[in-house]
Amino acid sequence: MISDSCPKRIKVLHLIKSLGRGGAEKLIPETALVHDQNKFEFHCLYFYHQDQNILDELKAAGIQTHLIPAKNLELFFKIKKVKHFVLEQGFDIIHAHLPWAGILARFVGKELAIPIVYTEHNTWERYNKISYLGNRFTFKHQDVAIAVSNEVALSMRLNSIWDPYRRGGRLKVIVVQNGVNTEVFRRRKTPPRRAGEDWRRKTGDGRWEKEDSGLEYQGLGSGSFESSESDLGIPTLRNQLGIPEGASVIGKVAVFRSQKRLWLWVELAMRILKTFPETHFLLVGDGEWRERILSQVKKSGLEKNFHWVGVQKNVVPYLILMDIYLSTSEFEGLPIAMLEAMSCEVPIVSTRAGGIGEVIQHGKQGFLTEIEEWEELEGYCIQLLQNPELQKSMAQAARDRVIEKFSMKRMVSELERIYTEVIEVGK
Structure with missing residues (x-):
């Protein structure tokens, strides 16, 4: 719940091809848990459904999820549908992850006056030829490209030395190294929270904040277990x-x-x-x-x-x-x-x-x-x-x-600064 007295929140749409359990995907709910959700509202649009997914984590993090079924090249036939979805929902920013979603976001952004933020999680040399060329030829049509490491940033710059489109423009490349929620990923002796319990709680003034001791504890396979008296069972x-x-x-x-x-x-x-x-x-x-x-x-x-x-x-x-x-x-x-x-x-x-x-x-x-x-x-x-x-x-x-150097608080602070700045520039 959000306080009625709060100003209108910035609506961020995370755009990603699928919601498997990779590092790029998991960062979406993990950052949302640390974001100030009195200022930001998060949604996630994905295209390929997998059985092993992070939908539960997204929901627990307060993220609304949406599915438009498509695979790889089929994404380019969904540009119009995604554009209408963005307009209907009134998003303020599209934040795309990984090449296919990034390419799609740039096509949508060309037709809409909406800032495009893209996170690059790997060096370009490691992508297949179609992903590489699509990424390269559309790369300048976004506002901020976030590199998760200095090596990834260098790869971006080296691969955009030659570009069929005009050089310069609005694009900025910024390094925002990945972070971890050190309050969740730690050794501790406090009992973990049972599966399904929320990690956030409502304060007296209507705000939401993350509780310090929340841990969902999942055991082998589909079973679960609770800790013993020793460290985390x-x-x-x-x-x-x-x-x-x-x-x-x-x-x-x-x-x-x-x-x-x-x-x-x-x-x-x-x-x-x-x-x-x-x-x-x-x-x-x-x-x-x-x-x-x-x-x-x-x-x-x-x-x-x-x-x-x-x-x-x-x-x-x-x-x-x-x-x-x-x-x-x-x-x-x-x-x-x-x-x-x-x-x-x-x-x-x-x-x-x-x-x-x-x-x-x-x-x-x-x-x-x-x-x-x-x-x-x-x-x-x-x-x-x-x-x-x-x-x-x-x-x-x-x-x-x-x-x-790599806390989630630091990472989220940098993301919130980027979101705020791209909106201010677009006004």
Whole structure:
């Protein structure tokens, strides 16, 4: 509920192709929970429906969702329909995410006097040819392009050196690095909130604010569980997964696709087990590479040390279970899951992909290798497993780094400034 005395809120339409459980998608509800919803009203329009989606999270965050069914190239036949929808709803800003939605937003924006904000989550070189060309040829027809890392911003600038349209114009490129809600992604001993309870509460003067202690706690599969007296019920989760008490856990949260190179992740795990046979490995997520990765694990004969839990609405309990967050990615923007792990005091061992090198200071919050030198990740994991004190100090440094540089409050503050400025310029 919003106070009657509040001025008219700025209506923001998030435009995105689908609502799967990727990092770009999850940022929409997570930022909305921190936004001042007395000033901003959020909607989300998407086009491709998936079974594993974030619709519940969007609703819990106060975001109204809308579906216009379409796939990839079909989106361009929906320009007129989206234009009418924007006019009917009276939106003040379109904020598009990822190339297909960005291209569509720019076509709509050409016909309407509405500011277009676009967030780029990856370097352009990693997109397929159609996405790349569509992005490039329409890129100047928007007001602000937000890059999630300096490397992504550099990619934007390098790829728009040549442009078939006039150079300059209204476009600004701004770096707004991804953030994490450090009050949600943390280790704590307060009992988590039961599934379905709202994270926001109404104050006496009619405003809404986020409660500090809210955590939805989701267990394995479709089941759920509550915490025990110890920190967030982790012994219960260990028992459910079959991980012995005291065994170290190396984990990863990811969409199972080729850029994550999870076959290398499994290869590293098998090598680490030769030195530390009691270590367990935890994978959270799903995707097109699932069967190949699970088959690789099965063929290794080490299945008892591997745990795949699929997609989880709340990854906090799984992150807290991890002692090391291991990433073998070939490319990234600025991975949200890694920031969430850091906020939960998990040191990082990773390739220097995308914006990861902008976050991790080698030897402080974890260890980095060059992308093609992924085999060195094994030695860094073993070093942390051999040295609990180093692991502990890096864990605390990881959280400190996120609080200082990558908090959701900082990110949302920058987004709200951008929203306000593009509206003022358009008046």
